[in-house]
Amino acid sequence: MFFKKLGTIALSAVLISSLAGCGKKEGVAAEVNGVEIPIESFYKSYSASANQLVAQYGEDYLAEKEPTTQKTYKQLLGENALRDLTQIEMVKQDAEKSKITVSDEEVNKQLEAIKAQLGGQEAFNAFLKDNGLEEEFVVNNLKNQMLLSKYVETKQKELEPTEDEVKKYYEDNKDKFYTAKASHILVDNLKEANVIRKEIQKGGDFAEIAKEKSKDTGSAQNGGSLGEFKNGQMVPQFDEAIQKMKVGEISEPIQSQFGYHVIKLEEKKPAEFDAVKDQIKATLQQEKFQKYMEDLTKKSKTKNYVDPSKDFEVPEEYKNYGKSKQQEAQKESNTAVKEAEQQTNKAANKATEEVKETAEKAK
Incomplete structure (x- = not known):
């Protein structure tokens, strides 16, 4: 509209x-x-x-x-x-x-x-x-x-929100605000993700497995590396997993709309208050x-x-309210076709009658 x-x-x-x-x-x-x-x-x-x-x-x-x-x-x-x-x-x-x-x-x-x-x-x-x-x-x-x-x-x-409200929210939710580095291996099903996780836990090379098996071709060629990112930049399920993980940890398979992720957290630093205060302010404002x-x-x-x-x-x-020009044109076109068909049928019927009449006279 x-x-x-x-x-x-x-x-x-x-x-x-x-x-x-x-x-x-x-x-x-x-x-x-x-x-x-x-x-x-x-x-x-x-x-x-x-x-x-x-x-x-x-x-x-x-x-x-x-x-x-x-x-x-x-x-x-x-x-x-x-x-x-x-x-x-x-x-x-x-x-x-x-x-x-x-x-x-x-x-x-x-x-x-x-x-x-x-x-x-x-x-x-x-x-x-x-x-x-x-x-x-x-x-x-x-x-x-x-x-x-x-x-x-x-x-x-x-x-x-007041400055005190923003600071309190930051202190109560520090884990939600971070800068991190991580790698992942993305596959289609849970069974394959579990097999890959066990292989890594037994000493398998994460980067090599990512290159071979991850369907995220962009990161796979870099051994699954996603580089540095901040909270909120990844899909929610991935973001939530990073919040809870410790550096060096290999995650349980995490499902998102893209498939199942096996994540390796390489680095995580808490974000400073000044870096996220505007984000917190917007969140609290929206909640209010x-x-x-x-x-x-x-x-x-x-x-x-x-x-x-x-x-x-x-x-x-x-x-008819909201009828488009295209609909009107289509209607006119359909009407024209119908009229042409009617004219053709009339002409055909007339020709048929004339043939019949000629045949009768010939008898």
């Missing part, structure tokens, strides 16, 4: 839904603290995403199941649309209490910048047409995203913000009157 090009803030990652049971309320998709969200807003939000999928993969795609959740894409898009609408309403209400606002002037300035980036008003109009978007819908979403950005920035400043949003969500009274987990109907007029 257009507004996602502007950099959506993923609040859904830090918000925990507290949704009441679904009843029915005419013309209303949901309520947040008594403020109603019109059903039209749900239809537009859902359709702006759904119609893009339909344009790419066809309408049947919405009925297919996403492998991880086993929910249909229609259900997932509906859930996302409803969650986004209720969350932004909750944030807007809290922003108003905190006097965080975005003026029409700010929105218009940003909109003009976007138009200029696209190539001017005509190009912007063409963009809307190609994506089947109404300008009002785009402007509203732009304003919401600008408000979210300002809201997050303001709240995180308010929740900035997450807690703030969780508490806000728990306090908010949200009622849903649409249940995306069940089949729901979207009026035909909204199914």
Whole structure:
């Protein structure tokens, strides 16, 4: 969707839904603290995403199941649309209490910048047409995203940790902050990783085994060496293993999305406070913000009157919302082909009749 090009803030990652049971309320998709969200807003939000999928993969795609959740894409898009609408309403209400606002002037300035980036008003109009978007819908979403950005920035400043909090976190978590040197051997299965580990423990040369058997070809040619790295630079499972290991130790096989790692820790030095204090500050700030949003969500009274987990109907007029230029062109092409087929069939039928008539006269 257009507004996602502007950099959506993923609040859904830090918000925990507290949704009441679904009843029915005419013309209303949901309520947040008594403020109603019109059903039209749900239809537009859902359709702006759904119609893009339909344009790419066809309408049947919405009925297919996403492998991880086993929910249909229609259900997932509906859930996302409803969650986004209720969350932004909750944030807007809290922003108003905190006097965080975005003026029409700010929105218009940003909109003009976007138009200029696209190539001017005509190009912007063409963009809307190609994506089947109404300008009002785009402007509203732009304003919401600008408000979210300002809201997050303001709240995180308010929740900035003190120097004492940052130092305490460092002292309590020193093992998590380090500079290390290590080598690894990466293989596909646990059995092979265990065999390699035993071979090394019996005196096998780690570097030679890495060159021969590691599927990480980049490090294998250097005997498995990964060089020097800091905490957070490796995949989480690898990082956690290094935190617990002692210099010279050979790890148990560690599984990651790449396979099984046998790690040899060659060097590890604790990071100095000044080197990691900004990182700690950002971590604590994010944790505080997450807690703030969780508490806000728990306090908010949200009622849903649409249940995306069940089949729901979207009026035909909204199914056209988000229709792309390519879809229109395809439709016109299909119509032209159909008309050509009809003309051909008419001509063939006429020729057949003429042949029959000629044959009858010949008799």
